[in-house]
Amino acid sequence: MRAASQHLRSGDALLVGRDNARDIAAAVHVVYDDDSDLLVAYINALGAAMSHRTQGGATADEALRIVQQTAAEEAKNRRCSTLLLTGKIHRHNLASQYACLRAGLEPMGLPSGDYQAWVLHAALGAVHLSVKSALVRAIGGSTADEGHRPVRAGSTR
Numbered sequence: 001m002r003a004a005s006q007h008l009r010s011g012d013a014l015l016v017g018r019d020n021a022r023d024i025a026a027a028v029h030v031v032y033d034d035d036s037d038l039l040v041a042y043i044n045a046l047g048a049a050m051s052h053r054t055q056g057g058a059t060a061d062e063a064l065r066i067v068q069q070t071a072a073e074e075a076k077n078r079r080c081s082t083l084l085l086t087g088k089i090h091r092h093n094l095a096s097q098y099a100c101l102r103a104g105l106e107p108m109g110l111p112s113g114d115y116q117a118w119v120l121h122a123a124l125g126a127v128h129l130s131v132k133s134a135l136v137r138a139i140g141g142s143t144a145d146e147g148h149r150p151v152r153a154g155s156t157r
Contacts, residue, residue, distance in 0.1 A: 007044070013074070015066060017059075025052045026063040032074060039080040041071035043087035046096075057099050064103035068120070075124055083122045088115040 008014060013030040029044040046067075052059040068085060075083045085105065089096045091114050097107075105118040 012044075013070060015063070015070060017063060017066065019052065023049065023051070025049055026059050028063050028067050030067060030071065032071075034075075034078050034080055037080055038082045038084060039071070039075040039078055040084045040086060041067070041074065043067060043085070046087075057095065057102065060096070060099040061102055064099060064105075068103065072122065072124065081124050083120075083124060085120040085122070087118055088112075089118055090114055091116055 007029065009031070011032055013032065015028045015030065016024055017026045019025040026046070026048045028046045031042045031044050033040045033042070046060065046063055048059040048063070071083055071085055087100070087105075089100065091111055097118075100118045103120070105120045108117045108119045
């Protein structure tokens, strides 16, 4: 995240969350790409400050909730009816995998090298968006498919 300014392009979003002391708690770099009716929101990087880690994922959960909300608003602004929220997670980063599961994202396909693609597909309604169910799952702590569990390579479930 320290080098985010070197990677930002026109149309990207850099979301910064602050804590009660006004210190940076988390930051997320999102790259948008629209293709007529579909908006792809790629989470290029998500970082939580060291002082906000080891809190059960609360900071990451809130950051992902805000990314979903912001991407859905961006899709509406671009008149897209579908949102695809995506990102890649290192296969050994179990904390990030669990955070994505809580937010409603699911692993997609086979890992490419050390990274696994994760996605959330949401159809947007005329006024409200169906990503609301993903937000409800994130708040409630359950996911669409409880059978998905992050697993390190070489381990068993």
